[in-house]
Amino acid sequence: MRFSPKKFFVSNSFTRKLHKGYLYVFLLPSLGFIVVFFLIPVILTFLIGLTKMDYSFRWDWIGLGNYIYILRDKWAYKILGNTLFYVFTTLAFFNVGMALFISIATTHINDKIGSIFRSIWLLPRITPSTVYALLWLWAARGEANSLFNWLTSIFGLHPIDWKLTYPWLLVILVNGFVGTSFGMIIFTAALKSIPEDYIRAAKVDGASTLQIIRYVELPLIKWPLLFVTAYQTLSLLTSYEYILLVTDGGPGLYTTEVWALYSYHLAFAQYGGIVKFGYGAALATILVIIGLIMSVIYWKVFRFRELMVEPKIEV
Amino acid sequence: MVSVKLVNLSKYFHNVKAVDNLNLEIKDGEFVALLGPSGCGKTTTLLMIAGIYKPTNGYIYFDNRLMNDVPPKDRNVGMVFQSYALYPHMSVFDNIAFPLKLKKRPKDEIRRKVKEVADLLGIGELLDRKPSQLSGGQQQRVALARALVKEPDIFLMDEPLSNLDAKLRIQMRAELKKMQKTFKITTIYVTHDQVEAMTMADRIAVLNKGVLQQYGSPDELYNRPKNIFVAGFIGSVPMNFIRGALKRTNGDYILEGLDYLFKIPRTYHDVLKDIEVGTEVILGVRPEHVDIGFGEYSGKVYVVEPLGRDQIIHIDIGGEIIRALAPGDYKVEEGKDIKFSFKEDKIHIFDKKSGEAYI
Ligand SMILES: Nc1ncnc2c1ncn2[C@@H]1O[C@H](COP(=O)(O)OP(=O)(O)OP(=O)(O)O)[C@@H](O)[C@H]1O
Numbered sequence: 056m057r058f059s060p061k062k063f064f065v066s067n068s069f070t071r072k073l074h075k076g077y078l079y080v081f082l083l084p085s086l087g088f089i090v091v092f093f094l095i096p097v098i099l100t101f102l103i104g105l106t107k108m109d110y111s112f113r114w115d116w117i118g119l120g121n122y123i124y125i126l127r128d129k130w131a132y133k134i135l136g137n138t139l140f141y142v143f144t145t146l147a148f149f150n151v152g153m154a155l156f157i158s159i160a161t162t163h164i165n166d167k168i169g170s171i172f173r174s175i176w177l178l179p180r181i182t183p184s185t186v187y188a189l190l191w192l193w194a195a196r197g198e199a200n201s202l203f204n205w206l207t208s209i210f211g212l213h214p215i216d217w218k219l220t221y222p223w224l225l226v227i228l229v230n231g232f233v234g235t236s237f238g239m240i241i242f243t244a245a246l247k248s249i250p251e252d253y254i255r256a257a258k259v260d261g262a263s264t265l266q267i268i269r270y271v272e273l274p275l276i277k278w279p280l281l282f283v284t285a286y287q288t289l290s291l292l293t294s295y296e297y298i299l300l301v302t303d304g305g306p307g308l309y310t311t312e313v314w315a316l317y318s319y320h321l322a323f324a325q326y327g328g329i330v331k332f333g334y335g336a337a338l339a340t341i342l343v344i345i346g347l348i349m350s351v352i353y354w355k356v357f358r359f360r361e362l363m364v365e366p367k368i369e370v
Numbered sequence: 371m372v373s374v375k376l377v378n379l380s381k382y383f384h385n386v387k388a389v390d391n392l393n394l395e396i397k398d399g400e401f402v403a404l405l406g407p408s409g410c411g412k413t414t415t416l417l418m419i420a421g422i423y424k425p426t427n428g429y430i431y432f433d434n435r436l437m438n439d440v441p442p443k444d445r446n447v448g449m450v451f452q453s454y455a456l457y458p459h460m461s462v463f464d465n466i467a468f469p470l471k472l473k474k475r476p477k478d479e480i481r482r483k484v485k486e487v488a489d490l491l492g493i494g495e496l497l498d499r500k501p502s503q504l505s506g507g508q509q510q511r512v513a514l515a516r517a518l519v520k521e522p523d524i525f526l527m528d529e530p531l532s533n534l535d536a537k538l539r540i541q542m543r544a545e546l547k548k549m550q551k552t553f554k555i556t557t558i559y560v561t562h563d564q565v566e567a568m569t570m571a572d573r574i575a576v577l578n579k580g581v582l583q584q585y586g587s588p589d590e591l592y593n594r595p596k597n598i599f600v601a602g603f604i605g606s607v608p609m610n611f612i613r614g615a616l617k618r619t620n621g622d623y624i625l626e627g628l629d630y631l632f633k634i635p636r637t638y639h640d641v642l643k644d645i646e647v648g649t650e651v652i653l654g655v656r657p658e659h660v661d662i663g664f665g666e667y668s669g670k671v672y673v674v675e676p677l678g679r680d681q682i683i684h685i686d687i688g689g690e691i692i693r694a695l696a697p698g699d700y701k702v703e704e705g706k707d708i709k710f711s712f713k714e715d716k717i718h719i720f721d722k723k724s725g726e727a728y729i
């Protein structure tokens with residue numbers, strides 16, 4: 056039989072279609088997951104937010120009543136402020152800042168020592184959250200022999216109860232030490248994938264280590280930076296388990312209460328057993344909206360910058 | 371402008387001897403090619419000269435200054451990388467300007483110099499583009515411009531033409547050579563292409579497995595290769611190597627092979643007189659030094675490869691095939707007997723064991 060190119064191409068495109076069909080089949084479950092675990096909960100949350108549902112689980116529709124109530128809730132504003140403070144401070148100092156610092160530092164030293172350092176930062180991630188939170192509470196106790204007080208006593212400071220005196224410090228440290236590992240892994244992978252020749256060329260061109268970081272490495276990991284910043288913003292916005300375990304929003308009224316925790320408190324843990332599913336759901340809906348808006352902003356900001364100002368080097 | 375001296379220079383990676391005890395002197399303004407097959411340590415040598423790799427052993431001098439501990443930024447070398455290594459996030463302008471910006475030169479001086487060197491290389495119109503929007507040849511010019519703009523004392527080029535198509539490569543070969551002669555920058559040019567090395571360089575250092583095989587002018591390498599490796603590496607059509615034992619009959623030296631005998635011209639007898647009779651040797655003769663159609667030897671035409679202007683005639687001499695270069699219009703027929711001879715003053719004899727050349 057003679058080789059017929061036409062036949063060959065026909066069968067080729069056919070098998071290609073077949074392969075693509077399989078791909079869609081493989082993707083279906085993930086679509087299912089998104090519907091079941093994201094879309095449906097979001098819609099349910101939104102709908103429940105339009106009721107004054109409690110333990111009786113009755114759908115008593117009250118329209119936008121809950122939202123009007125939120126607007127009048129004097130604590131909502133404080134808690135919104137808390138949330139923004141918590142998210143951006145943790146982000147700046149740990150989830151992005153510290154992650155970037157560790158990635159850069161450990162990729163500029165001996166490779167083995169570098170990976171040992173990075174492994175240490177993974178430990179909080181693999182420790183059960185209750186154990187991890189307890190460790191911090193134990194270290195920050197008010198007794199003179201607690202870890203924090205022992206450390207500060209070296210500088211001649213008096214022992215204090217850290218949770219009561221600096222609750223935010225504790226909240227941010229606890230979350231930050233856990234949150235650093237994610238960005239660290241992504242940034243390290245991105246930095247390691249930069250072709251060696253770029254770094255060599257920069258060295259020959261006369262760049263110092265700091266200049267290489269600033270002019271070559273950072274611009275080249277711009278996308279991972281955006282991704283981690285956006286992802287961690289959303290993750291911090293919605294996470295509250297460590298705050299719940301460490302301060303539970305205290306000390307005092309709503310000192311370290313954040314939006315997600317407030318929503319949890321109202322929906323599931325009201326004092327005296329009163330639950331407000333409806334109100335909690337309305338708060339959660341606002342969180343989802345804030346998250347979506349933030350994503351769009353991050354996207355726009357980075358896109359816009361990419362289009363308008365090419366990363367120029369200032370002299 | 372400076373001269374470069376490498377003294378007993380070595381670089382080991384664990385147990386890989388990438389460069390082994392290299393001694394090389396490059397004169398001020400000279401164009402030297404480092405030539406050798408893949409993995410022979412060419413890039414490693416360049417990176418040591420640039421200061422990226424620290425030598426395991428040995429010394430690097432620029433003029434008479436020991437450079438081993440001088441950081442790359444204080445060596446004033448310009449380097450074109452095998453991959454070009456253009457920063458993808460910077461425009462062509464910023465790429466070329468980068469070395470000057472790092473030196474904190476005033477802005478208008480930077481603009482002027484970048485424009486100057488870009489115009490010189492014919493990329494003046496491309497300054498606003500990103501490297502990804504350039505063709506291979508244009509990228510190569512940008513890499514060249516970035517290395518030139520800092521007015522380096524030494525110019526290092528790592529296979530700068532290997533990513534270009536054949537036509538552009540020939541054109542750039544001439545341009546680079548012209549440029550080097552104009553600026554008289556001491557240049558070390560890495561290539562695995564012997565034609566590039568032969569056509570461009572003042573002197574060529576042939577490397578194999580990290581060891582320097584021979585260092586000399588193209589003419590020396592072509593006419594007086596020191597060993598079989600150099601002899602086989604230099605030359606567009608590879609040299610013929612004919613195995614045999616050295617014998618003496620009637621006061622004449624001959625090479626005795628499987629099915630053939632070759633007489634060794636009398637002019638070489640002096641050199642050969644210390645070699646034991648019966649020693650296994652290899653006779654080397656370039657295809658362009660095999661005359662065909664007449665002469666004292668004969669064989670069968672095995673196959674003919676036309677090259678246009680020339681043709682390569684493969685001749686079966688019984689147990690070996692030798693190649694002869696003949697004019698393209700010379701008429702031969704495959705399978706027919708053919709007479710040939712060697713140009714007497716152009717043959718080489720190598721020791722089979724060591725590969726070293728006697729002649
Ligand atoms: N960083 C490194 N670590 C370990 N081995 C290396 C390293 N760099 C080079 N080598 C080894 O050293 C030898 C020489 O490498 P080098 O890159 O200098 O070769 P080259 O002559 O430039 O080859 P090519 O023509 O393929 O570019 C090779 O065997 C290579 O595998």
Ligand SMILES: [Mg+2]
Nearest residue numbers: 412413452528
């Ligand atoms: Mg190389």
